[in-house]
Amino acid sequence: MIWNEHHECMERQQLTELQGQRLRDMVERIYFNVPFYRNRLQEMGIEPGDIRSIEDLQKLPFTTKQDLRDNYPFGLFAVPQHDVVRLHASSGTTGKSTVVGYTHNDIMMWAEVVARSLTMAGITRNDIVQVAYGYGLFTGGLGVHYGAEKIGASVIPISGGNTKKQLQLLEDFGSTAIACTPSYAAYLGEALVEEKIDRSKLKLRAGIFGAEPWTEEMRTQIQHLLGLKAYDIYGLSEVIGPGVSMECACQKGMHIFEDHFIPEIIDPETCEVLPYGTLGELVFTTVTKEAMPLMRYRTRDLTRLHFEQCDCGRTLVRMEKCVGRSDDMLIIRGVNLFPSQVESVLLEMSETRPHYLLVVDRENNLDTLEIQVEVEEQFFSDEVKELEGLRKRIQSNLASTLGLHAAVRLVEPGTIERSMGKAQRVVDKRKLK
Amino acid sequence: MIIRQLSVFLENRAGRLTELTGILADNGINISAFSIADTTDFGVLRVITSNPELAEKVLKEQGFAVKITDVIGIIMHNKPGALHHALQILTDNGISIEYMYAFTSAEGQATAVIRTDTPKKAIEVLQLHEMELLKA
Numbered sequence: 001m002i003w004n005e006h007h008e009c010m011e012r013q014q015l016t017e018l019q020g021q022r023l024r025d026m027v028e029r030i031y032f033n034v035p036f037y038r039n040r041l042q043e044m045g046i047e048p049g050d051i052r053s054i055e056d057l058q059k060l061p062f063t064t065k066q067d068l069r070d071n072y073p074f075g076l077f078a079v080p081q082h083d084v085v086r087l088h089a090s091s092g093t094t095g096k097s098t099v100v101g102y103t104h105n106d107i108m109m110w111a112e113v114v115a116r117s118l119t120m121a122g123i124t125r126n127d128i129v130q131v132a133y134g135y136g137l138f139t140g141g142l143g144v145h146y147g148a149e150k151i152g153a154s155v156i157p158i159s160g161g162n163t164k165k166q167l168q169l170l171e172d173f174g175s176t177a178i179a180c181t182p183s184y185a186a187y188l189g190e191a192l193v194e195e196k197i198d199r200s201k202l203k204l205r206a207g208i209f210g211a212e213p214w215t216e217e218m219r220t221q222i223q224h225l226l227g228l229k230a231y232d233i234y235g236l237s238e239v240i241g242p243g244v245s246m247e248c249a250c251q252k253g254m255h256i257f258e259d260h261f262i263p264e265i266i267d268p269e270t271c272e273v274l275p276y277g278t279l280g281e282l283v284f285t286t287v288t289k290e291a292m293p294l295m296r297y298r299t300r301d302l303t304r305l306h307f308e309q310c311d312c313g314r315t316l317v318r319m320e321k322c323v324g325r326s327d328d329m330l331i332i333r334g335v336n337l338f339p340s341q342v343e344s345v346l347l348e349m350s351e352t353r354p355h356y357l358l359v360v361d362r363e364n365n366l367d368t369l370e371i372q373v374e375v376e377e378q379f380f381s382d383e384v385k386e387l388e389g390l391r392k393r394i395q396s397n398l399a400s401t402l403g404l405h406a407a408v409r410l411v412e413p414g415t416i417e418r419s420m421g422k423a424q425r426v427v428d429k430r431k432l433k
Numbered sequence: 434m435i436i437r438q439l440s441v442f443l444e445n446r447a448g449r450l451t452e453l454t455g456i457l458a459d460n461g462i463n464i465s466a467f468s469i470a471d472t473t474d475f476g477v478l479r480v481i482t483s484n485p486e487l488a489e490k491v492l493k494e495q496g497f498a499v500k501i502t503d504v505i506g507i508i509m510h511n512k513p514g515a516l517h518h519a520l521q522i523l524t525d526n527g528i529s530i531e532y533m534y535a536f537t538s539a540e541g542q543a544t545a546v547i548r549t550d551t552p553k554k555a556i557e558v559l560q561l562h563e564m565e566l567l568k569a
Contacts, residue, residue: 375442380498382440382477382548383531384470409474412444414496 003119003151004112007259008314012307015315019262020053022287027051027060030293033078036071037295057262057285058273062296065098068238073099076292084291088237089137090336100139100237101291107146109288110240113257114147117246120255120312121206121231123177125152128203130169132180132188133211133334134160139241140211140334144179147243153177160184163191174203181334182214182222182230186365189225204228210235210242211334213322215431218365232321238297239284245319250311253318260288263317264296265305268326279304281326282319300327330360330426332367335404339425342371345401351379351390357416361429369406371398374413434556434566435503437485438546441478442498445471453478456495462488466546468534479534481506481546504548505555506567511543519545519564526558 002008010018028048030037040061041047050056068076077084079101086102102110123129129148133140141159148155156169160180166188169175178185185207192199204226210233219230234254235242244261245254256263265280266273274280282299301322309315330337339358346352355374360367373394381387387410395408417424443449450469457464467480482488485501492499509515516535523530528549535545544567549555559566 375498377493377498377500380440380442380500382479382500382502384472384477387442387475387477388472410442411475412442412496413498415444 001119001122001124002313003116007257008116008255008316010259010315012315015258016054018259019287020055022259023054023057023262023285024048024051026285026287026293027295029078029290030295034076034293036067036075054262057264057296060285060296062271062283062298063294064298065238065300068098072097074101076294077101078293079103079291086142088139088142088241090237098238103290106240106289106291109260110143110243111146111150113240113243113260114143115150116257117233117243118144118147118151118153118177118208120246120248121177121208121229122249123148123151123153123206127151127153127176127205128156128173129153130156130158130166130173130175130178132158132160132166132178132184133242138334139235139237140179140181143235143241143243144208148179163188164195167191167195167197170202170204171197176203177206177208178204178226178228179208179233181211182209182218183212183333183362183365183367185209185222185226185230186218189222190364192225199227202227206231208233208246212331212367221365234319234322236299236301238294239286239299240289244284248310248312248314252310253306253320255310255314255316255318256305258316261286263305263319265303266298268298268300268302276305276307279323282322300325300329302326328426330358330428332360332369332404335402337369337402337404341402342398345397346373346394349394349397352376352394355413355416356425358426359429360426362431367430369404370409371406372409372411372416374416375410377413434505434560434569435552436481436506436546436567436569438502438504438548439478439480439482439485439488439492440500440502441480441492443469443476443478445474445476450478452495453492453497456491457482457488460487460491462491466534466536466544468546470532479504479532479546479548502548503552504546505552505559507545507547507559508565508567509543509545511537511541515543516545519559522558522562522564523547523549523555526554528555528558 031048083103084101085104088100090098131144135141207228207230222230232247233242235244245256247254262285264283266283268281282301282303284297286294302324303322304320306318343354346354357372359370391408391410398406463483465481470477489499507519531548533547537543
């Protein structure tokens with residue numbers, strides 16, 4: 001099943017013409033409405049008229065997450081505030097989060113790409129979709145919600161967590177599809193076994209899992225535990241949220257909705273555009289977004305693109321599962337985390353220095369995060385209650401800033417390795433290819 | 434009368450305490466009493482040594498988080514009611530105890546090491562009641 005055959009199966013020649021035309025419009029919009037982009041284009045001597053087709057994309061400068069932070073909160077918006085109908089934000093230290101805005105048309109476009117995605121998983125108006133992604137500033141919940149409603153499916157907006165309730169509704173409402181992070185799906189599967197719920201009573205057919213990296217082994221395990229077919233969905237809030245790309249039933253990579261998001265692969269060091277099939281950093285230009293168009297946004301995700309036509313009939317390019325990042329961002333239980341965020345929390349506290357180590361692991365299919373912090377000699381108290389108090393203070397400050405629970409462990413001073421160059425801040429024990 | 438006790442932060446890691454006792458032994462420092470307060474992840478070692486200044490110096494050189502804490506030591510007869518008597522004096526004078534540990538010696542004596550916020554006042558009232566105190 002294909003939701004929008006016209007756009008998903010378009011001849012490549014016709015598609016690049018459409019992209020070129022939309023790119024032209026987009027450059028004009030940001031040139032005249034976003035001072036940041038205008039300055040950057042002027043610095044390079046580029047005027048809107050210079051961009052005529054998709055071939056001219058490479059002339060444009062890149063945009064980075066730092067540019068988004070520098071323009072916090074609304075500096076990159078290309079429309080007046082009264083046209084913005086929704087705001088989402090990523091977690092981050094105060095003033096450092098990434099804010100994204102949507103116009104009414106943006107929300108409609110987002111629902112469209114999610115509708116295409118869910119259709120790839122065989123979801124129709126006859127399905128009951130349990131949306132177990134978090135609802136809120138995170139784009140997962142509301143993103144999938146609107147797409148599922150657009151299809152006409154019955155949506156259960158249960159949001160994340162509350163495992164017992166999730167299981168109860170799977171059983172009582174007969175949900176046929178579920179959307180959540182893959183680690184939560186595996187956790188639900190195990191809870192099902194523990195609660196001794198008979199899997200044959202469930203009606204689950206499809207799972208839409210994303211927001212964090214996962215392996216083929218996890219896919220097999222989830223499919224076995226929940227008795228469904230597991231699909232990978234990709235997205236990032238800066239670009240739109242979930243629904244940037246999605247696996248079809250062939251499961252040979254995720255089709256990128258190129259009529260809205262133009263992908264490129266670059267060498268993260270030299271920024272040179274790489275040929276198809278080469279591993280590199282994924283870059284997106286959003287050509288239809290109104291509130292916050294992005295020009296050559298560096299996702300930092302490392303992957304490959306394949307242009308050969310898929311057996312499903314779609315002509316849209318396919319991206320492989322991301323194999324890593326070209327920066328130090330971690331994804332823990334679907335939450336993005338930079339080690340520098342931990343550092344700034346420790347710097348803000350008078351009793352701690354930024355000597356820390358993040359230890360990431362996966363226990364019972366859920367990511368765990370331990371943050372080791374060195375005890376500073378001058379703040380060392382010989383009373384256990386003082387040290388425990390310090391540990392809890394660090395823990396709660398981290399939780400409120402990162403939006404993520406992390407276990408804090410106090411360690412002896414000087415035990416965390418110092419290096420002259422880039423310090424080793426992260427030990428990731430999760431086994432991901 | 435104030436005893437300079439050494440407090441050391443220790444991770445719960447196999448062999449860590451042995452490293453510490455090795456350093457003290459190599460420097461000819463005698464341990465007369467010690468206790469460990471432990472949690473899941475770490476412990477705090479409290480130790481009374483023959484030379485607290487030297488012990489602090491050598492442990493710091495080896496990267497330990499060390500701190501000198503003032504405590505007092507009450508010497509009692511090793512017999513029923515002796516500890517109760519000493520603690521009653523402190524309680525009656527409104528002195529509260531953060532932590533304590535005790536050890537006995539061969540001569541029928543027992544010593545209680547006590548950490549309080551007001552060590553000077555504690556010494557005063559204990560002496561008033563003719564209690565024998567451990568000398569620094």
